[in-house]
Amino acid sequence: ELKVEQNPLFLSMQEGKNYTIYCNYSTTSDRLYWYRQDPGKSLESLFVLLSNGAVKQEGRLMASLDTKARLSTLHITAAVHDLSATYFCAVARNSGNTPLVFGKGTRLSVIA
Amino acid sequence: GAGVSQSPRYKVAKRGQDVALRCDPISGHVSLFWYQQALGQGPEFLTYFQNEAQLDKSGLPSDRFFAERPEGSVSTLKIQRTQQEDSAVYLCASSWAGGLNQPQHFGDGTRLSIL
Numbered sequence: 763e764l765k766v767e768q769n770p771l772f773l774s775m776q777e778g779k780n781y782t783i784y785c786n787y788s789t790t791s792d793r794l795y796w797y798r799q800d801p802g803k804s805l806e807s808l809f810v811l812l813s814n815g816a817v818k819q820e821g822r823l824m825a826s827l828d829t830k831a832r833l834s835t836l837h838i839t840a841a842v843h844d845l846s847a848t849y850f851c852a853v854a855r856n857s858g859n860t861p862l863v864f865g866k867g868t869r870l871s872v873i874a
Numbered sequence: 875g876a877g878v879s880q881s882p883r884y885k886v887a888k889r890g891q892d893v894a895l896r897c898d899p900i901s902g903h904v905s906l907f908w909y910q911q912a913l914g915q916g917p918e919f920l921t922y923f924q925n926e927a928q929l930d931k932s933g934l935p936s937d938r939f940f941a942e943r944p945e946g947s948v949s950t951l952k953i954q955r956t957q958q959e960d961s962a963v964y965l966c967a968s969s970w971a972g973g974l975n976q977p978q979h980f981g982d983g984t985r986l987s988i989l
Binding site: 766850852859864 | 904905907909915916917918919922924930933965967969971975976977978979980981982983
């Protein structure tokens with residue numbers, strides 16, 4: 763059974779600092795996703811990672827994937843308040859267009 | 875273009891009542907997924923469709939839960955004889971059939987409260 767673990771679950775960081783969120787998963791998968799969720803809102807897609815060594819960047823966020831270690835990271839550079847949200851990683855259960863297994867999420871608060 | 879639309883946004887029901895939640899996916903999206911999100915948790919898979927075919931319903935918590943997508947577009951998730959533990963946000967997502975690099979697009983969800 764595929765399990766997805768994120769850490770930390772809660773993160774409070776100062777504006778301007780850097781930090782990394784980790785996502786481990788238990789069985790092989792061909793896709794990993796990162797989503798952002800603001801309180802009371804739906805999930806917004808951030809990144810889709812397909813292959814070993816994949817790295818994608820958007821603004822202050824950079825995601826990477828190591829399929830051999832079954833590990834993805836979401837790195838935050840010079841955090842700003844607008845990044846405060848909950849971040850989820852999700853892994854495809856099977857090949858093709860299949861359901862996702864989500865981690866519990868990392869609740870990020872960026873404080874001045 | 876329009877995103878995934880869910881209705882109602884909020885639903886309050888008394889224990890024992892039946893409820894129906896609607897999902898209107900993005901036009902042209904073949905796959906449609908239902909997830910349940912408890913407070914402070916990640917979404918958990920319930921069931922999914924490819925066109926009108928329900929390919930997997932292994933995540934439905936009990937036989938009180940039923941989903942359909944009769945014409946391969948709009949889907950309805952029905953919960954019979956609701957219980958308090960059914961209180962959660964129900965999220966619908968849709969995706970295009972081709973291209974592994976396409977994410978699942980989520981609606982705003984229906985927040986269900988059972989009194």
